[in-house]
Amino acid sequence: MSTRGGTETNNTKKLKERFSELEDCNEIEQKQKIQEMNEMMDEMVENEFDYVFTIKCVFETSKLLPIYMPRILKVALKKEESEEIQKEVEIALLALRNVDEAKMKKERYLNEIKEIIKHHQEHHNLTRLAYLSAWEFFVNRFYRDKSLEEVFVNELHFVREARRELEELSNCVNWKRKKGENDGEKETKEEILLRRWLQALFSCFFTCELWNEEIVELLASTVKQKTGL
Template identity: 55%
Template structure:
């Protein structure tokens, strides 16, 4: 079917005066919703066509639906697909800025617009400045999460027994949109290391979603912990930001739930594994930055190393104190040893106490 749509797209684009614009739009949407992959040749036809639809600003239900579907289709393009900036940058920027001022898009459409742009970060790092400083993504993500969280009744059972068959596999639209925002944030944390003070507030917003969903929607709560882990793993936020945002307390509370399952226990312990490994480094930065700082130190350029080291030790003390208070120190140590075990090629290099570590886990 995808091949058929592709042939129809090519044929319709070859037409001049007889070109059916509505048919072309429908073909583009169907093709993307069925197929994540897109060639550079097709992207030059599909992306401008759907952005033209998404730029419509009439405030009526029919137009809103057209815009929503067009943006949903664009958001389905896989993140590894290269699309030239000239095909989308001006239009997607206008769509986001116009909504920020006039609130003309649906929640799902706006999330899809951001999803399309954030996915381009994976290949085009030059977008970081625009996304963070011009379009204020972090501020918008905070606002959207806070709003959507209030729209959901987190105390309600996910499925009522008498409606089980009718509602199975379905979730509230707001919950689905929260899920999509968490996926976008995960990509943002992976590809964008442009730090801002707003990130502490964003961490706190993710924590609030986690706390609201942990008893009722395990999938969302587990993915919140996954996002918090990736935020520090890829260097988007500092360990200090996680502490200020309440992430440590929240994850520790999640590990103590009576309904704790394998997904939450793994994500929670893996979160602390990444954090404690991060704190072993001299500074809370990635490996490339560490090499630069070490070189500067050798050359006498880095004058603040003593102060940085003191701050790092203080932060490490606070984190370890929290972990020790809840009795997770041995378990996390075990997790470190277990991951080292899985990564080693020669078993004769393993610790003599490896069996004790596996028992603790």
């Protein structure tokens, strides 16, 4: 079964089952299931990975949100820097970014997501994918709620952070690889992250009305680099 978000396979079915079982777990059982999910994810290819974290796949009914959201946010708020905890947080943020924005009120997530982003900016405790997912969670709500602009642009400094991430990821990409060369190779993790950051930045450019110096400078430098001026 193929979907716009990827492909359903035995791996994704098993992961969905573990995810759906979280609502009936105590804390110890939940930790065990999350570990099982981590191991399953390590074996997935990109299309499977994308499919698992689409809205239709993970959050099939809105009535489950009050059950899932507090628990997922609690996991996402963990600040330990061990590899195991980083993986748990990564999964939680990947799931959060796909929650239907129309079904979640701002007061249920805003302070927590701000805390996650600010803590990472100071302590760098998140993986690259987890940090991007936290921003994508924000971006997905940007269209409907313009009151987020002040927090998004001036308090959390999205553009500054995006610029730094783009620069670091750009240094990891093989720009000399010609079109058509090694077509059988998958995109690297860095290439996928770079593309997603660019998509988030594109959304910011075209939906944000609260432009500041950071946005203007980044847009100007992007145009300059593109045109070679």
